[in-house]
Amino acid sequence: MTPSPVHPAPERLTLLALGDLPDPEASQVRAHAGSCPECRRELAATATTLRLLRSEADAEAGTERLAEVRTAAREAVQKARVRRRILLPLSAGSVAAAGLLGWALLSGGTPPPAVSPAAPPDATPAPPAPAPVRPAPATGTGPTESVAAGRPSPGAAPAPEAGATQPTPEPGPGSGPPEPVTPPSSVEAAGAEKPAPPAPTVAPTAPATPPAPGPGGPGSTGTAPVAPAPTRPADTAAREPPRFALAASAETSRSAEVTLPGNPATKLDRSEPVPWGSAVRLAPAGDRPATLVLADGGLLSVLHAEARLTMPSGPDGAVGVTAPGPAIVYVSLPVRAEPLRIETRVENEIVSLELRPGSECLLTFNEKGKGAEGLAELSGYAPIPFMAGPSGTGSGDERRECPPGHSVGLRNGRKGKPAMAGAEKAAAELLPLAGLRRLHAKESLLLVLRSAQRARGPALEALTRQLSNLNAETVRRESAGLLDLIELCAREEIAPEDLAEIADVLRRADRAGLDVGKLLELAHHALLLGKRGEELQRTLQEILAKLRRVRGLEGGHRGGGGEKKG
Amino acid sequence: MIRPAGPEGWEALAREARAGNAEAVEALAESLYPPLVNFARRSLGDPGAADDVAQETVVRVVTNLRRYRPGTRFRSWVYRIALNLCRNRATRHRHVTSDGVPEEAVALLPGRERSAGPETLAAERDEAARVRRALRELPEPFREVVTLRLWQGLSFAEISESLGVPEGTLKSRMHHAVRKLRDILGVAPEAVAGPGTAGPAGPIGRGSGA
Numbered sequence: 001m002t003p004s005p006v007h008p009a010p011e012r013l014t015l016l017a018l019g020d021l022p023d024p025e026a027s028q029v030r031a032h033a034g035s036c037p038e039c040r041r042e043l044a045a046t047a048t049t050l051r052l053l054r055s056e057a058d059a060e061a062g063t064e065r066l067a068e069v070r071t072a073a074r075e076a077v078q079k080a081r082v083r084r085r086i087l088l089p090l091s092a093g094s095v096a097a098a099g100l101l102g103w104a105l106l107s108g109g110t111p112p113p114a115v116s117p118a119a120p121p122d123a124t125p126a127p128p129a130p131a132p133v134r135p136a137p138a139t140g141t142g143p144t145e146s147v148a149a150g151r152p153s154p155g156a157a158p159a160p161e162a163g164a165t166q167p168t169p170e171p172g173p174g175s176g177p178p179e180p181v182t183p184p185s186s187v188e189a190a191g192a193e194k195p196a197p198p199a200p201t202v203a204p205t206a207p208a209t210p211p212a213p214g215p216g217g218p219g220s221t222g223t224a225p226v227a228p229a230p231t232r233p234a235d236t237a238a239r240e241p242p243r244f245a246l247a248a249s250a251e252t253s254r255s256a257e258v259t260l261p262g263n264p265a266t267k268l269d270r271s272e273p274v275p276w277g278s279a280v281r282l283a284p285a286g287d288r289p290a291t292l293v294l295a296d297g298g299l300l301s302v303l304h305a306e307a308r309l310t311m312p313s314g315p316d317g318a319v320g321v322t323a324p325g326p327a328i329v330y331v332s333l334p335v336r337a338e339p340l341r342i343e344t345r346v347e348n349e350i351v352s353l354e355l356r357p358g359s360e361c362l363l364t365f366n367e368k369g370k371g372a373e374g375l376a377e378l379s380g381y382a383p384i385p386f387m388a389g390p391s392g393t394g395s396g397d398e399r400r401e402c403p404p405g406h407s408v409g410l411r412n413g414r415k416g417k418p419a420m421a422g423a424e425k426a427a428a429e430l431l432p433l434a435g436l437r438r439l440h441a442k443e444s445l446l447l448v449l450r451s452a453q454r455a456r457g458p459a460l461e462a463l464t465r466q467l468s469n470l471n472a473e474t475v476r477r478e479s480a481g482l483l484d485l486i487e488l489c490a491r492e493e494i495a496p497e498d499l500a501e502i503a504d505v506l507r508r509a510d511r512a513g514l515d516v517g518k519l520l521e522l523a524h525h526a527l528l529l530g531k532r533g534e535e536l537q538r539t540l541q542e543i544l545a546k547l548r549r550v551r552g553l554e555g556g557h558r559g560g561g562g563e564k565k566g
Numbered sequence: 567m568i569r570p571a572g573p574e575g576w577e578a579l580a581r582e583a584r585a586g587n588a589e590a591v592e593a594l595a596e597s598l599y600p601p602l603v604n605f606a607r608r609s610l611g612d613p614g615a616a617d618d619v620a621q622e623t624v625v626r627v628v629t630n631l632r633r634y635r636p637g638t639r640f641r642s643w644v645y646r647i648a649l650n651l652c653r654n655r656a657t658r659h660r661h662v663t664s665d666g667v668p669e670e671a672v673a674l675l676p677g678r679e680r681s682a683g684p685e686t687l688a689a690e691r692d693e694a695a696r697v698r699r700a701l702r703e704l705p706e707p708f709r710e711v712v713t714l715r716l717w718q719g720l721s722f723a724e725i726s727e728s729l730g731v732p733e734g735t736l737k738s739r740m741h742h743a744v745r746k747l748r749d750i751l752g753v754a755p756e757a758v759a760g761p762g763t764a765g766p767a768g769p770i771g772r773g774s775g776a
Contacts, residue, residue, distance in 0.1 A: 011737055011738060011741040014737075014741040014745075015741070018715070020721075020737070045748055046744055048753050049744055049747055049748040049751060053697055053747065054716065055694065056693075056698060056701075058717065059603065059607060061599055061603050061620075065617060066599060068621070069595050069621050070595050072621055072624070073594070073595035073625055074591055074592055076628060077591050079629075
């Protein structure tokens with residue numbers, strides 16, 4: 001090839017040195033350089049420079065670092081999958097998460113839960129019902145007890161109780177006349193994004209919860225969806241059963257709408273578990289919440305508007321909560337449950353709340369999805385001690401932001417204002433946001449009672465039953481102290497006999513017109529001091545006797561008026 | 567057991583990973599990280615930051631595999647992510663070490679024969695440090711092209727996809743970058759060889775993916 005007399009563009013020389021010049025052109029340039037000393041020098045200098053640069057070799061990544069990267073990648077992929085499952089069902093943009101309190105909104109004016117003696121709590125589930133879901137936790141607690149007890153649910157009709165003085169509060173949610181409990185209707189279901197564990201092993205034979213015969217009918221709900229089973233069938237052992245199960249009829253709002261994305265033809269009975277990885281849409285009817293009972297006894301209830309819940313894709317996943325607009329979701333976990341991670345989308349970030357066993361939280365979704373602010377504000381609004389942070393520390397009334405990944409729980413303060421007082425105030429703050437009606441203290445109390453009941457099952461059943469017989473005015477007035485006591489009982493290991501004793505003393509004091517508030521305070525102190533068993537019994541009797549004396553003295557000063565015989 | 571692969575095998579791993587194969591995810595991560603960390607070290611000049619950026623790139627790649635459209639060059643996509651992260655990082659942390667050549671980076675340089683004497687090693691380190699210093703003096707757009715072409719082995723077409731810059735522009739940048747590096751490194755044009763010498767015997771700096 002005849003070398004071109006014209007110097008090639010300098011860029012061509014560089015490309016030639018790099019090997020990036022196409023062949024015909026490369027030959028031309030090479031031929032020219034062969035005959036042109038200037039270009040040859042240029043080419044040689046470029047080549048030398050490139051060689052020099054190439055001598056700066058790659059560094060090796062350390063094996064430890066590589067392992068770290070592998071782990072990070074694997075975990076990130078897992079998280080991304082969970083997030084996709086949470087967010088995919090919703091195209092409705094961002095939602096906000098926030099806040100504590102307001103659980104009282106759930107009860108909707110239901111009068112005290114009446115437990116008919118004819119329908120004892122299903123505390124001893126023998127023979128065990130066919131387990132539709134996973135075996136209940138070792139505690140034996142779960143929705144079973146509360147459901148089987150035939151108590152009215154927040155969404156169920158109230159059961160009139162003979163002898164119990166029912167409050168006639170201001171018209172509140174659900175304070176209307178009793179309505180019959182609607183049998184569990186089938187709900188639309190469809191294949192989840194990720195195929196759920198095959199239903200036949202868990203679902204079809206789920207004990208169809210018999211419809212409640214009527215208001216307050218004993219045993220209206222029959223078996224619960226989460227019944228303890230001694231052993232897990234071999235064919236289901238390999239699969240991790242769903243952690244969430246839909247509540248049985250009486251505990252589920254009859255209006256609850258459960259929709260699983262995918263095939264709309266599939267029907268899912270409410271008593272069947274919600275498969276892993278599926279989404280559930282819950283919408284309350286009016287003031288009646290739509291409730292999902294966690295398999296280990298927790299409660300996940302949509303109080304207002306509509307929310308979608310995405311079940312974890314596996315045992316370690318988080319439940320996703322999203323809502324297209326303003327909504328309130330109440331979550332409570334029993335004491336012995338596993339911590340529950342709740343993920344929700346806040347603007348473009350996923351915020352994760354780790355709910356601890358024995359705690360509750362309220363997720364509030366506002367209109368525009370400014371969740372981070374909402375979370376901080378609503379947490380701050382709650383004038384009660386609350387936990388923030390993995391260590392569970394932190395308290396006070398100050399406005400506090402809960403960073404993503406930290407827990408927001410709720411607990412009663414030992415000396416601070418009890419949760420109930422905070423609940424009412426927080427609820428008042430929430431009203432404009434959620435359009436909810438004002439709460440009544442007793443309704444709030446009942447909700448917590450139910451929650452606590454799930455946590456402690458039969459042990460608290462008696463206490464609840466006894467407390468529900470308290471004078472409505474007493475409950476309203478002493479709701480704070482009652483909640484303190486209940487919370488303590490729910491969190492501590494207190495024997496059923498002790499609880500029964502406390503409840504009995506309370507009932508007697510109430511009927512005797514004694515100072516129940518003082519009694520609650522002293523009983524609480526006694527429990528905090530670790531008094532149990534006979535010692536607690538003696539203390540309670542002493543307290544009762546003192547209160548009687550005080551009452552007698554007061555009566556004497558007022559010129560008579562002894563106590564009523566309890 | 568899926569083994570890590572070279573750049574030519576990345577896309578296959580990515581397909582596996584996207585299909586939900588956890589082993590493929592790890593293999594892909596392991597394959598991507600070493601070149602990415604080198605790219606980030608050269609871009610940022612800070613090994614610590616580079617490690618973080620490389621890891622972040624890997625994580626973003628594996629978590630966003632669904633967004634990758636088959637048919638486009640996977641490597642380009644990966645390096646685009648890495649480039650963006652490097653740029654973000656550089657924007658946030660403008661400060662560099664005094665000499666711009668962290669000793670840790672030099673110490674980590676591989677390929678040093680154990681049998682080499684201390685003088686050789688020191689000289690090589692010195693050489694490498696000089697190169698890094700020179701690289702740091704390049705404007706960022708030039709440095710990106712040089713790094714991607716020379717060390718990461720991307721073709722100009724791939725770099726064009728990564729940077730969103732036409733190939734012609736990239737080639738010009740490359741040429742100017744090499745000229746500038748030549749000046750910085752003090753490479754004098756070699757003495758004119760005889761007429762039969764036709765410059766370098768072969769292409770220099772061709773990477774694996776050119």
